[in-house]
Amino acid sequence: MSALAPASLAADGQAQVTNWPGYIGWTVGLVIVIALVYWLMRQGWNWRRTLQSDLPALPEVPADPGPVTRTAAGRYHGTTTAGNWLDRVVAHDLGTRSLADLTLTERGLLARRPGTADLWIPVEALAGARQDSGIAGKVVPSGLLVVGWRLGSTGLESGFRLDRPDQHAAWIAAILELSTRTQQTEGTAS
Known part of the structure; x- marks a missing residue:
């Protein structure tokens, strides 16, 4: 009976380590959260650009900037x-x-x-x-x-x-x- 105990523990441990659907689900969830944060940062940048659209155009670089x-x-x-x-x-x-x-x-x-x-x-x-x-x-x-x-x-x-x-x-x-x-x-x- 003692010989069977380690085999069943290994099987139980193996099942917990290879829970691929759980790992894939967490990975996909993390990727979605990162993409959402990036999208929100991009939206904030674009909103700031819209708020600052009243700034006049930058001066053109002259052909001869001088000495x-x-x-x-x-x-x-x-x-x-x-x-x-x-x-x-x-x-x-x-x-x-x-x-x-x-x-x-x-x-x-x-x-x-x-x-x-x-x-x-x-x-x-x-x-x-x-x-x-x-x-x-x-x-x-x-x-x-x-x-x-x-x-x-x-x-x-x-x-x-x-x-x-x-x-x-x-x-x-x-x-x-x-x-x-x-x-x-x-x-x-x-």
Whole structure:
């Protein structure tokens, strides 16, 4: 009788381990939940884009952006409304993260973004720059270069992380100097 006991335990254990209909049911259920969450996130992104559809079109990149002041490579992390670092702007592909080649010229800031539209911020639209630790969905303890600018009547802030973060301070100084000089020139012309 003792020889039969281990065989029946193995059979019982085997039946519990190979409950394929249960495993398949749980797997299908999990896939459905993941698909539903993804669909809801996509709907939220599209709803945000609809709410921001009143933003004017981005300025066109000029054929000649002007004399180059500085260049750097890095990443574009997104744009938010000014003063609200969690309110991501997704209209006009401003919510799409990408690599970026930044070029500061006498006429503005150009961010060449492979895979999406380039971002041109004319010098008249620049509203300043600073180093901050985060912007909508990206927090970096060593900091991001945050550029303030205006699109129509809306204040925006775009976050960049240069490949060499030690250059952030020099970029901030250059952008502030350029925007201050432009504001003084416009004030004198008025």
